[in-house]
Amino acid sequence: MKTGTFSINRVWLILRKELVERSKWYVSRILGIGVALAVVAFLVTYAEGGSIDNHNSELFILTTRAGINITLAKVYWAFIFCYVCYGIGSLNSVIADRKARASWLLLPASTADKYVARLVQAFVIVPLAGACMVGVSELLRCAFAAMLVDASVVRFVSPLAVLTMDKDWGIGGAFALFSVPAFFFFGSFLFRRGAFFKTVLLGGAILAAMTFATMAFVYVLLRIRYGYQFHGEIHIEGDIISHEWDAWIEAFCWVVHVLVVAFFIVWPYRKMKRMQL
């Protein structure tokens, strides 16, 4: 085997080892959550389709067609997003106990190999597992719907329909969407036990602090510029900040966002290098 600090072959070996060792866990989870999700999906379809007794209603049939049942697509999309956050947040729960941690640290692969393997697990395998759960759910939902209505009109609903529905996602939206899982990736290395819930709490605390800081900033800005009193009325004519600054502000937001996400992604490598039993 190739030695040195990084080897793509070793990354593959780590991924294969973890998949084989946890194959039962993955399969049972995909099937279990997939079935539970199918029940929700069926209820959503009925809710969208009108009365639960009216199996053959036009609306019911229409809502089972591909890309039409937007509500279900949104449910799937939200599920995958939440599952990805949970899955990434719980990524290191398998090495939370001392024995598993020792075994993982002593696996003959470099820190870079183990880090890249964790990245692949977080941003490829966990989303794929979520997609598989949706796949199982859709198979069951469609199979059941086919028994109730004309099978030819039953279609899969794809969560990707949400993306095509709203054309204004853009790079910014996609990047913002990526930053939340990146934060959970950071959290999974920051906390040893209960990482997902602790990360949620940390995120909530940060959001609250940022909201408070933003409100305070706006208040100070209004007070300096317009002499605004907290309980007083305010009449603003024109812009608070000139539109000439728009491009700069947007660029600033982008740079901060990119740096923060890069920190969330890169910091775990440093943490991993210093990880002890």
Place this chain on the structure above:
Amino acid sequence: MHDSSDDTYICSILFNYYTMITIQDMSFGYTSSKPIFSGFHLELGGGMVCGLLGKNGVGKSTLLHLAAGLLRPTAGSVTYRGTATFARRPEMLSDVFLVPEEFALPAIKLESWLKVVTPFYPQFDNEHLASCLDQFEVPRGCNLGSLSMGQRKKAFLSFALASGATTLLMDEPTNGLDIPSKSQFRKVLSQFMDDDKCVIISTHQVGDVENLLDHVVILDGNSVLLNCPLADVSRRLSFVIGDSAPADAYYSQPSVGGVAAVVPAEEGNETDVNLELLFNAMMSSAEARDLFNKEVK
């Protein structure tokens, strides 16, 4: 023709070649207020089965974890063949195998596990594994999740011995093994040994490994009380049993046959080393320790 400086040079090269684990001026503690080691020194080389002895909480397991790269010293260095162990380089990790007292094995078939783990060990020897598993009577087709603790330990020990690692660090390896398995363990470990290999065994069950060891390290607090080949110990100390303790005994304790004592060895009269007596003598007698002072690193 060569002079003594040549010999010294050759000896130093050989020493460096055979010195595998070097601990220099190392400090470590789980909390800064309670250091376990402070300015600690130890060197261990190849071709030895070394027993690491010490009281509970003295830091034997911690020392093995530091040597394996699981812990980082707060000061000083712990190196394996010149490389810091905490860097956890793949070549070091495949050459040093730690068998902890408790370890994690997945609940899958042994064969499936071997398929995904053996590629990490370039020197892995399948024949040796099969031989160890046979001697330990562990079926190759078993499921690791359904094995008893002792069976799992035997499967893991077999894997460790077949991994091709030059250095084995074992923490209480005989814990959980039944009586026949303990003798099988001694047998497979003696088959494993050659001039290049180094085995360090931390244990309280000295009787289980007594005939296996050829080197002993005794730790007490922050110091190494003894770091010496057993052959050297038996040249300097005799372990005797009599009706009463000899006047020149460094240490004595009641025994089944009377009184067991550690006395200075007489030339040409070497006895087998009793590790329990040796340990107690080193812990309680400054004179016994002084005998080896020059040897302690």
